[in-house]
Amino acid sequence: MSRRLAYLAEIGIPAYRLRRAPVAEAPRDAVETAVDAAAATPVDDTRAEPSVPVPCFAREETPIAVARGSAAGATDDDAWSRLAAEVRDCRRCALHRGRTQTVFGVGRRDAELLVVGEAPGEEEDRQGEPFVGPAGRLLTAMLKSIGLAREEVFIANILKCRPPGNRDPRPDEADACADFLNRQIALVKPKAMLAVGRISAQRLLDTDLPVGRLRGVVHRYGDSAIPLVVTYHPAYLLRTPIAKAKSWQDLCMLLSLLRSA
Numbered sequence: 215m216s217r218r219l220a221y222l223a224e225i226g227i228p229a230y231r232l233r234r235a236p237v238a239e240a241p242r243d244a245v246e247t248a249v250d251a252a253a254a255t256p257v258d259d260t261r262a263e264p265s266v267p268v269p270c271f272a273r274e275e276t277p278i279a280v281a282r283g284s285a286a287g288a289t290d291d292d293a294w295s296r297l298a299a300e301v302r303d304c305r306r307c308a309l310h311r312g313r314t315q316t317v318f319g320v321g322r323r324d325a326e327l328l329v330v331g332e333a334p335g336e337e338e339d340r341q342g343e344p345f346v347g348p349a350g351r352l353l354t355a356m357l358k359s360i361g362l363a364r365e366e367v368f369i370a371n372i373l374k375c376r377p378p379g380n381r382d383p384r385p386d387e388a389d390a391c392a393d394f395l396n397r398q399i400a401l402v403k404p405k406a407m408l409a410v411g412r413i414s415a416q417r418l419l420d421t422d423l424p425v426g427r428l429r430g431v432v433h434r435y436g437d438s439a440i441p442l443v444v445t446y447h448p449a450y451l452l453r454t455p456i457a458k459a460k461s462w463q464d465l466c467m468l469l470s471l472l473r474s475a
């Protein structure tokens with residue numbers, strides 16, 4: 215199996231092979247055919263997709279030029295320790311009452327990629343780690359599909375405490391928690407960020423547009439103009455496998471950013 219086919223298999227995108235190639239003409243890459251077909255199929259977002267699918271390893275709005283922070287800044291143990299302690303004891307919003315524990319985030323403190331999700335779910339609240347369970351396993355596979363081990367990136371959420379019943383975070387809760395994520399981003403100084411899901415994308419980009427309208431282009435986050443790519447939440451992808459083709463395109467764009475930064 216080719217490397218590319220292995221990647222797609224890893225995130226669950228079906229790739230079909232011809233049983234027997236035509237004699238006179240070499241077949242088009244079967245994966246491209248499968249991905250293009252899947253990308254051209256409408257999914258349940260509200261975006262009017264471009265008539266030409268977003269190409270893999272392709273599109274940026276502007277050239278990327280983001281300097282890496284110094285090693286000392288990215289591994290500031292004191293700052294990380296203070297931040298972790300503040301999060302652990304935080305009572306800035308009412309969510310502290312229902313949590314089993316805070317979910318600070320996990321991964322390399324000098325990661326090139328920072329992944330931002332929504333909020334801890336039941337299992338995350340229990341284990342104290344973001345993106346565990348089936349959605350977490352899919353995220354891990356998605357990262358692996360672009361050659362990144364989960365341990366190589368930093369993974370955090372908009373909220374550090376679980377909303378009751380896994381409801382959406384409320385604006386006042388996200389406001390109260392924003393300082394923690396901002397400080398994590400400032401410490402990690404990632405080359406690129408990946409916002410997974412609607413809540414994360416809308417919060418980071420200060421918009422109410424749906425994911426389908428936000429993916430497919432490179433955004434910029436904060437004063438440092440960190441390149442930011444939006445994709446679907448793994449939980450959504452588990453419910454809507456056809457959207458994995460678009461997510462693969464997002465991952466290809468992200469990989470291109472990381473390579474060029």
Ligand code: SF4
Nearest residue numbers: 304306307374375391
């Ligand atoms: S969600 Fe954030 S702001 Fe609210 S209590 Fe938890 S850590 Fe504090």
